[in-house]
Amino acid sequence: MKRVVILLVLVAFTWAGAPVKNGYDIGETAADFKLKNVDGKMVSLADFKDAQGYIVIFDCNTCPYSKAYNDRIVALNDKYAAKGFPVIAINPNDPSKSGGDSFDEMAKLAKRKNYTFPYLVDETQSVATAFGATNTPHVFVLDKALKVQYIGAIDDNARNENAVSKRYVEDAVNALLSGRAVPITKVKAIGCGIKWKNA
Amino acid sequence: MHLGEYLSSNLHANSPLNLARFALHAMRIKTNLFVIFALLLSAACANAQKAEAVTLQQFQKRLSEKDGKVLIVNFWATWCAPCIHELPLFEKLNKENGDVEVLLVSMDYDLDPDPTKVERFIDRKKLESKVLFLTADNPNAWIDKIEKRWSGALPATLVINPKTDKRQFVQGEVGEGQLEKLIEAVK
Known part of the structure; x- marks a missing residue:
């Protein structure tokens, strides 16, 4: 009986102590997804046959941080898509909470900003949940095998692009392109919380 | 002297001088009005607080003062819609519960180091x-x-009991009654 009690207590302890699964960590393999692009076509990571990896960015229309980084995200794709690291932007915001993030508004932004990369809608928020995205913009750099190699901010200065001293995403992708380990794998930043649907 | 004569003599004979006098008088009235307006404005704002600029070290010190009340620390920004939506809950708590200290910590500096927007927001929302x-x-x-x-996502709320060192943390908007539960949880 005593043993059973001890066992039960132990089980209860492990149960309570088990970490809540909160998205991918560095080194974990991301699951591919299929989401609708602003042109109406469905897009998966597997569609990019020549990709050496992916720059997955959870982003939106409305967040001032997203606005501050719009042109920098376009520049990232311009620089790295040809080298095999395309940008895949995903908007997870619930448009009923953030009207400016509707599918129509997404299409307009992609056109206005000349997005040369997919801007996908994560309507059920399941991809953002699987990745553990919390902010916009929130970057996940994946290697060819979809292993997560970097999580976090694009660089270290949201306010002023000219004052950036660390380009975290570029450093991560450059490292992967030359077969080195990513120097800094996680970077936090102030940003807009994702507008989740009511539970 | 008839009115017509008075007017014509003033308008013609002395008009440059009178015009100057009139202009000076008008300017005085204008200045006085401006002073009165400024005084009224400052009186209206006398009760409005200014945001207190703090460095990271000053802020950390504030969070670790051991003899203080339970701290309700809300991280927000003027651009953050869900932050603005939940603000009344913090204001209500601040007004009704004297046993806790509410700190609204603006994160606006990251995008705009000028506190003017925050000051205006404080005035507007009183x-x-x-x-x-x-x-x-x-x-x-x-x-x-x-x-x-x-x-780093906003809003975020931290509840600290400096006496027990217990902490509660919420990322995202808090709901009605949630702050009270968090305070209970750090007792």
């Missing part, structure tokens, strides 16, 4: 809870020092 304006660059260097569970 905020009574203490507002801090955190002036700290490179958030990656300090977000974990404040709270490891925080991704």
Whole structure:
């Protein structure tokens, strides 16, 4: 009986102590997804046959941080898509909470900003949940095998692009392109919380 | 003298001088009005607080003062819609519960180091809870020092009991009654 009690207590302890699964960590393999692009076509990571990896960015229309980084995200794709690291932007915001993030508004932004990369809608928020995205913009750099190699901010200065001293995403992708380990794998930043649907 | 004569003599004979006098008089009235307006404005704003600019170290010290009340620390920004939506809950708590200290910590500095927008927001919303304006660059260097569970997304709320060292943390908007539960949980 005593043993059973001890066992039960132990089980209860492990149960309570088990970490809540909160998205991918560095080194974990991301699951591919299929989401609708602003042109109406469905897009998966597997569609990019020549990709050496992916720059997955959870982003939106409305967040001032997203606005501050719009042109920098376009520049990232311009620089790295040809080298095999395309940008895949995903908007997870619930448009009923953030009207400016509707599918129509997404299409307009992609056109206005000349997005040369997919801007996908994560309507059920399941991809953002699987990745553990919390902010916009929130970057996940994946290697060819979809292993997560970097999580976090694009660089270290949201306010002023000219004052950036660390380009975290570029450093991560450059490292992967030359077969080195990513120097800094996680970077936090102030940003807009994702507008989740009511539970 | 008839009125017509008076007018014509003034308008013709002395008009440049009179015009100058009139202009001076008008200017005085204008200046007086301006002074009165400024006085009224400052009186109206006398009760409105200014955001207190704090460095990271000053802020951390504030969070670690051992003899203080339970701290309700809300991280917000003027651009953050869900933050503005939940603000009344913090204002209500500040007004009704004298046993806790509410700190509204503006994160606006990261995008705009000028506190003017925050000051205007305080005036417009007539905020009574203490507002801090955190002036700290490179958030990656300090977000974990404040709270490891925080991704940096706004809003976020930290409840600290300095006497028991117990903490509660919420990332995202809080709901009605949630702050009271968090306070209970750190007792």
